[in-house]
Amino acid sequence: MRSAVLLVSAMAIGAIAGPFNRRYVVTRYEAVTVYLTAPTPAPSAPAPAPETEPTPIPAPAPVSAQSSDQHKSGTKQQNLRDGPEYKAAMIYHHNAARANHGANPLVWDEECRKNAQINAERCDFKHYIPEGAGQGQNLFVVSGDAFNATAGVTESWYKGEFKEMTDNNLWGKADIPSEIFHAVGHLTAMLWKATTKVGCHTMDCGSSMTVGGSPSDMNKYTVCNYASAGNYGGEYAKNVGLPISKTKLGSWSD
Numbered sequence: 055m056r057s058a059v060l061l062v063s064a065m066a067i068g069a070i071a072g073p074f075n076r077r078y079v080v081t082r083y084e085a086v087t088v089y090l091t092a093p094t095p096a097p098s099a100p101a102p103a104p105e106t107e108p109t110p111i112p113a114p115a116p117v118s119a120q121s122s123d124q125h126k127s128g129t130k131q132q133n134l135r136d137g138p139e140y141k142a143a144m145i146y147h148h149n150a151a152r153a154n155h156g157a158n159p160l161v162w163d164e165e166c167r168k169n170a171q172i173n174a175e176r177c178d179f180k181h182y183i184p185e186g187a188g189q190g191q192n193l194f195v196v197s198g199d200a201f202n203a204t205a206g207v208t209e210s211w212y213k214g215e216f217k218e219m220t221d222n223n224l225w226g227k228a229d230i231p232s233e234i235f236h237a238v239g240h241l242t243a244m245l246w247k248a249t250t251k252v253g254c255h256t257m258d259c260g261s262s263m264t265v266g267g268s269p270s271d272m273n274k275y276t277v278c279n280y281a282s283a284g285n286y287g288g289e290y291a292k293n294v295g296l297p298i299s300k301t302k303l304g305s306w307s308d
Contacts (some may be wrong), residue, residue, distance in 0.1 A: 061242060062308075063192070063193060063194045063195075063206060063210040063211060063214070069148050087275075096156050101219070103197055113124040113160060119139075124138045124139055124140075124141075124142035125139070125142035125143055125145075125146040126139065126143075127307060127308050128307055129227065129307050131204045131306065131308065132200040132201065132202050132204070132205070132306075132307075133144050133200055133201060133305060134201060134203060134204070134256070135201045135203065135256040135257065135258070136256065140203070140254075142255065143203070143204050143252045144203060144204070144207065144252070144254070144297055145159075145161075145162055146158065146308075147204045147207040147208045147304070147306070147308070148160050148207055148244060148252055148278075150208070150215065150304050150308065151207070151212040151241075151244055151245065151303075151304065152244065152245055153272075154297055154298050154299055154302070154303065154304075155245050155295035155296065155297055156247075156295040156296075156298070157245055157246075157247045157295055157297070158247070158250070159170070159196050160249065160250060160251060160252040160280075161250065161251055161252075162251070162252065162253060163251035163252065163253045163281055164253060165187075165251075165253065165261035165281070166189060166251055166252055166253025166254075166279040166280065166281050167253030167254060167255060167279070168253070169183060169184055169187055169189060169191075169253070169279045170191070170253055170254055170255040170278055170279040171234070171255035171277075172184065172278040173191070173193075173277045173279075174255045174256070174257050174275050174276070174277040175257070176227075177262040177263050177264065177273075178256075178263075178264045179193060179195055179264065179265040179270075179275075181193065181273075183279070186284060187254065187281075188281060188282050189279045189280055189281050189282070190243045190249070190280040190281075190282075190283035190284055190285065191248075191277065191278065191279050191280070192206075192211055192243060192244070192277070192278045193275075193276070193277055194206030194207075194210055194211070194275075194276040194277075194278075194279075195263070195265065195270075195272045195273070195274065195275045195276070196272060196274045197272040197273070197274070198220065198271075198274070200274065201256050201258075201274045202274065202306070203256045203275065203276045204306045204307075205306035207244070207278070207306075208303075208304050208305060208306045208308070209306050210240070210307075211240035211241055211243075211244055212240075212244060212303065212304075213238075213303050215237060215238045215239075215240055215241035215303075216241060216297070216300075218234065218237040218238045219238050219241060220300065222234055222238075223239065224290075225294070225296045225297065226249055226291050226296055227290060227291060228288050228289070229288060229290060230233055230242065230285075230290055235285075239285060240283065242285055242290065242293075242294050243283075243284055243285055244279060244280075245293075245294050245295065245305045246280070246284025246285065246293045246294065247292070247293045247294070247295065248282060248284060248289075248293055249280045249281065249282060249283070249284050250281065250282070251280065251281040251282075252278055252280050252281075253278070253279050254276060254277065254278040254279075255277050256274070256275065256276040256277075257274075257275055258273060258275075259274075259275050260273055261273070262270070263275065265271070267294055279283055
């Protein structure tokens with residue numbers, strides 16, 4: 055039986071910006087959303103949502119999550135923090151979500167992992183991406199004894215923001231309104247079709263962790279970096295596919 059834990063997640067595509075947003079469900083989440091200045095010219099800033107509905111986009115065909123032979127489902131995933139099983143689980147959970155939106159599977163990338171590690175070892179719940187890396191970044195931190203990295207991917211970044219996308223009728227829209235972006239930006243970063251690589255690092259920060267500038271016992275810290283970065287204004291419709299299923303969204307223990 056899973057114990058109650060305190061969860062915090064954040065998403066970045068670049069330098070830090072934006073306030074904390076706190077909402078309560080069964081567990082408590084916070085999200086910070088920021089944008090990245092890409093190494094190539096970025097599209098213009100998101101424009102206000104059009105008054106007329108865009109042309110409907112057909113639902114994508116299913117894409118396999120391509121589970122690794124090393125991936126093993128079950129509750130033992132809550133304790134994964136490194137090694138082949140950790141890598142396989144993180145790839146699986148990202149790609150299971152992407153498969154529900156017709157996006158091709160991500161592959162593990164050591165440059166993304168190294169940059170994720172650089173930030174994780176700072177043990178500060180803030181985004182840091184080396185200049186010129188051209189990567190996006192999601193953050194997740196949890197209290198308790200377990201690392202719960204796969205819960206960060208499936209329960210927080212994906213399922214935790216899926217309802218916001220649906221309730222705000224954002225599937226198939228070219229832009230995400232800035233006032234809503236903070237609530238869905240982790241999900242769109244994960245699902246972005248032009249993104250092809252992911253690398254993650256999970257660690258125990260012990261008594262060194264800070265969240266919001268203050269010491270915190272939420273010290274099991276996961277950082278995932280993505281290449282190339284997504285979340286560009288005007289490009290959401292072609293990069294974030296419509297959901298094939300709105301009910302079969304997976305579980306952290308899959």
